[in-house]
Structure formats: C-alpha cells, structure tokens
Amino acid sequence: MTSDPLSTFKSRISEVVDGMVLPPEQRVELRRRLEACFDDAGCAGAAECDGRIEALTARVRQAEEQLAQAQKMEAIGRLTGGIAHDFNNLLTGILGYSSLLKTFLPEHGKGFEAAAYIERSARRASELTRQLLAYSRREAPTFRPVDLRKVTGEAIEILSRTVNKDVEIHTDFHAPPEPVSGDAGSLVQALLNLGVNASDAMPRGGALTFSTSLFVSEGEVYLNDVLVPEGRYASICVSDSGSGIPEAIRDEIFAPFFTTKAPGEGTGLGLSTVYSCVRSHGGFIRLVSSVGVGTTFQILLPLMEESGGSPEPREPETVVPRGTETVLVVDDEEIPLNLLCDVLRSLGYTTLSASCGEEGIEILRFAPEKVDLVILDRIMPGMDGVETLARLRAIRPSLRTILCSGTSEGEETSPGTVPDGFDDFLQKPYERETLARVVRSVLDVKPSKY
Structure with missing residues (x-):
C-alpha cells in the first residue's frame, strides 16, 4: 500500500483543524492526536493499515462535524453580540432611572426598597450582557483585583437556586488575603460550569463542596x-x-464539544470554557477522580502583590459629586439621551441635547464657550462618536469629552480603557453615582488633556 492515502488524509486534517474556531493550543493538541495515528499506521503492517486508515477517516469526519458546530457557535456569537448591545441600551434606562428614582423616595420606605430591587436586578442583567459580549468575542475580559471568596459566593448563590435540590452545597473557605487579577464574570461562569457538571454527576443527590486555600x-x-x-x-x-470520571476519557474532557451526555443535553463546551478561562488568567487546573467515589477539580490562580489595590468593584461613596457646568449630550437613542439629561439636571448641571452628531456640532458652533463638557455615544447613524469628536475639536480644541457606549460590533474599545481623543469612558448601563463621578473627574481637569 502506498502512502498517498495517508498524505491525503494528513492534508485534510490540517485543513479541517486550522479552520476550527478554537484556541491555538487546542488546535495544536487536536492536530497532534490525529497525526499520531499516522505514526502508528506507518509502523503497522499492510494488513493493519486499511483498518487504521478507516479509523482515521472516522476521526477526520468527527473533526469536520466539530468544525461545523464551531461555525454554528460563531454565528450564534455574532447574533448574541448584537442582542446584548441592544439589551444594554434598554438596561441603561432601567438601571439609570431606578437609581434616579431612589433620590426622590424616603430611604427606608417601601418605594425606595422597590427601586433598589429594580436596580439590583438591572445590575445582574448588565453582568449577564457583559458575559454574552465576552462570549461572542465582542468584548475583552476586564482584569482587575478580584476577591475569590466573593466570586465563589456569587456562583454558589446561583447554583443553590438551579441545581438538583437533593444536592447539598458546602463551603470550606481559607482564602488568602491577597486578591487575584482577573475577570470576575468569567471566573463566576467557570465555577458555575464546574458546579453544574458536578450536580449532573449526582442525579440522586450528594455533596458539592467549594473550598479555597493558599497554594x-x-x-x-x-x-x-x-x-x-x-x-x-x-x-x-x-x-x-x-x-x-472513567480514566479512559480523562484526557478528553477539556476538548471542545466532548460530552458524555445524551444528544441534545449538552454542548460539550462547559469544561472547555473552564480550561480557557483558567489559562487566560495565567492559572492551572487539574482533575482528580475516582469512579464511584467522586471528582475534584482544582484551580490555581496567581495572587497579586499586596500593593495591587483593593478588589473591584469598590463600595459606592456616600457623597455624590455635583456641579453647575453646562453639558452637551449627543445620542441617537431616545432613552439614553433623556436619561443622561435627567440625571445630570438632578446633579445641578445645565444640559443641552442632540440626537445626532451633526446637531451637536451646530449647538457647539452657536455657543462654543458655553459648553463645558460633551458626552458622546459611540455608535450613531451617519456620523459616529469618533468622527463627531474630530469635528467638535475643530471648533474648540480644548473641549472635554466622554465617550459613552454599550460596546458592540465595530468597536475597538475595551471596557475600562479610555479611547484615544476622549478624556474618559462611560460604560452602559450605568448608575447615577457612576455618571456623577466620571463627569466630575473630567470637569475638574482644566482644560482637556488633549
């Protein structure tokens, strides 16, 4: 038998694996495992070679199916990114107006409590959209100091409401005092995936334990x-x-789309997502399992130095900064535009509103010295925020500006960073206190740093 069939299969393997939407290290590992079959086939006799080629053909077909699945997931990711952006605009009104409503209500009254519940629910929904955007690769993870005890507690709180009621959740926290540098949302999701898998392994109930310690x-x-x-x-x-977990499949569990569940009951992405999350945080993960006894996943995440700062998010300050300056707000969406103006007026500012970049330019041209700050939406039809900024600066070079956005397709701004040309960045959705501090911090710098 000639080597031509093997060469053909090897070429096809490279084509399929290279086209898969997977992290580079996982593509390398998949290619390595498939190509290992060639080495075995090369050492085999002619009688065995046909059988091994047939087995290899089946694995290539499986890889092609995984590629098709990955392409479906990419399409879902694109759809998810668009939905999450639109949802963020709606949440901007819900979260912003609930925080504004609280300022008109007695602090210990039922109305205030109801507004606070709305605010907390909107904040949770905001975190969900942030995770959706990160999943769809429309938003990069935001790394900041993270308290692991808090992250683990959030995951446990969600699991306690969703997993089998016969599963008892236990904790054994001995977390070190230093935080880790990470993305809290991604870490919560990784722990949720592990918790759900653990629950599925105990259909008749059992013990699920989360423990933390210094390593x-x-x-x-x-x-x-x-x-x-x-x-x-x-x-x-x-x-x-x-x-x-049987020993025979332990080397496969972190591979994308690998699942032992029945068709339609699992995507095979849960543990793959956990692995990618841990590695992106500079961490390590290992599995210890005994059939009939149980399984433990251990995650190691590098600790920050003690001087690395306090964990995010910080508690709100009691005094909300105010002002009397004039702020021009430019946004094509009615709810975010009205919200910004209403909240700013509640803080003492005078507001001017524009529903597009062209209208904002005309307002500034009419009275360039009366506008102290401009808040611009990133994505607007016609002239977007970046182009509008350039035209505004042509009229008044020292103008202070804030970019306001929900982050969507076409944006290159990562959360927590300030785009070139702007003095600060305001992430949608936001609360009254957040807006107040961002606005005050920019206005206290005279003139613009640009």
Whole structure:
C-alpha cells in the first residue's frame, strides 16, 4: 500500500483543524492526536493499515462535524453580540432611572426598597450582557483585583437556586488575603460550569463542596504534567460525591464539544470554557477522580502583590459629586439621551441635547464657550462618536469629552480603557453615582488633556 492515502488524509486534517474556531493550543493538541495515528499506521503492517486508515477517516469526519458546530457557535456569537448591545441600551434606562428614582423616595420606605430591587436586578442583567459580549468575542475580559471568596459566593448563590435540590452545597473557605487579577464574570461562569457538571454527576443527590486555600509552589510542582512556576497561588477546589470520571476519557474532557451526555443535553463546551478561562488568567487546573467515589477539580490562580489595590468593584461613596457646568449630550437613542439629561439636571448641571452628531456640532458652533463638557455615544447613524469628536475639536480644541457606549460590533474599545481623543469612558448601563463621578473627574481637569 502506498502512502498517498495517508498524505491525503494528513492534508485534510490540517485543513479541517486550522479552520476550527478554537484556541491555538487546542488546535495544536487536536492536530497532534490525529497525526499520531499516522505514526502508528506507518509502523503497522499492510494488513493493519486499511483498518487504521478507516479509523482515521472516522476521526477526520468527527473533526469536520466539530468544525461545523464551531461555525454554528460563531454565528450564534455574532447574533448574541448584537442582542446584548441592544439589551444594554434598554438596561441603561432601567438601571439609570431606578437609581434616579431612589433620590426622590424616603430611604427606608417601601418605594425606595422597590427601586433598589429594580436596580439590583438591572445590575445582574448588565453582568449577564457583559458575559454574552465576552462570549461572542465582542468584548475583552476586564482584569482587575478580584476577591475569590466573593466570586465563589456569587456562583454558589446561583447554583443553590438551579441545581438538583437533593444536592447539598458546602463551603470550606481559607482564602488568602491577597486578591487575584482577573475577570470576575468569567471566573463566576467557570465555577458555575464546574458546579453544574458536578450536580449532573449526582442525579440522586450528594455533596458539592467549594473550598479555597493558599497554594505555594517552589517551581517543582506539576498539575496534569504542566509545571507550576514558583509563586503564591489561590487554590479553588470544586468537589462532588458523584459517579466519577472513567480514566479512559480523562484526557478528553477539556476538548471542545466532548460530552458524555445524551444528544441534545449538552454542548460539550462547559469544561472547555473552564480550561480557557483558567489559562487566560495565567492559572492551572487539574482533575482528580475516582469512579464511584467522586471528582475534584482544582484551580490555581496567581495572587497579586499586596500593593495591587483593593478588589473591584469598590463600595459606592456616600457623597455624590455635583456641579453647575453646562453639558452637551449627543445620542441617537431616545432613552439614553433623556436619561443622561435627567440625571445630570438632578446633579445641578445645565444640559443641552442632540440626537445626532451633526446637531451637536451646530449647538457647539452657536455657543462654543458655553459648553463645558460633551458626552458622546459611540455608535450613531451617519456620523459616529469618533468622527463627531474630530469635528467638535475643530471648533474648540480644548473641549472635554466622554465617550459613552454599550460596546458592540465595530468597536475597538475595551471596557475600562479610555479611547484615544476622549478624556474618559462611560460604560452602559450605568448608575447615577457612576455618571456623577466620571463627569466630575473630567470637569475638574482644566482644560482637556488633549
């Protein structure tokens, strides 16, 4: 038998694997495993070669099916990004007006409490859209100091309402005082995925335990054959008393689309997402499992230095800054435009509103010295926020500006960063206190840093 069939299959494998929407390290691993079949086939006799080629053909077909699934997920991601952006605009009105409503109500009254519930619900929905945007690759994760005890507590709170009621959730927290640098939403989602998998492994109930502790590596520790560099780490363990994972499939569980569940009951992306999250945080993960006894996933995340700052988000300050300056607001969406003006007026500012970039330019041209600050939406039909800024600065170069956006397709702004040319960035949806502090911090700088 000639090597032509093998060469053809090898070429096809590279074509399929390279086209898969997977992290580079996972593509390399998938290609390595498939190409290992060629080495085995090369060593086999002619009688065995046909059978191995047939087996290899089946694996290539499986890879092609995974590619088709990945392309479907990419299409879903694009749709998700658009929906999340529109949802953010709606949440801007809900979150903003609920925080504004609280200022008109007695603090200990039922109305204030109801507004606070709306505000908290909108904040949770905002976090969900942020995760959707990150999933659809429309928004980069925001790394900041994270308190692991708080992150784990949020995951447990959600799981306690969603998993099998016969599953008992336990905690054993001995978290180190230092935070880790990470994206809180991504870490919560990773813990949720592990918790859901653990619950599924205990259909008749059992114990699900979350534990945290300090882990110190001297540079000689390996997790799943990966060397853990010297340093201090936070260790998070998620343990269950379920059925355990058979040794034969333990090397496959982090692969995308791998699942032991029945068709239609799982995507095979849960543990793959966990692995990608941990690695993107510079962390490590290992699996310890015994069939019939249970499974433990251990995650190690590098700790920040003590001087790394306080965990986010910080508690709101009691005094909300106010002002008397004039602010021009430019946004093509009616709800965000009215909200910004209403909140700013409640803080003492005078507002001017424009529903498009051209209208904002005409207002500034009419009275350039009377406008102290401009807040611009990023995406608007016709002239977007960046182009509008350039035209405004041509009229008044020292004009102070804030970019306001929900982050969507076509935007290059990562959350937490200030785009070039703007003095600050306001992420939709926002609360009254957040808007007040961003506006005051920009107005206190005279003139614009640009």
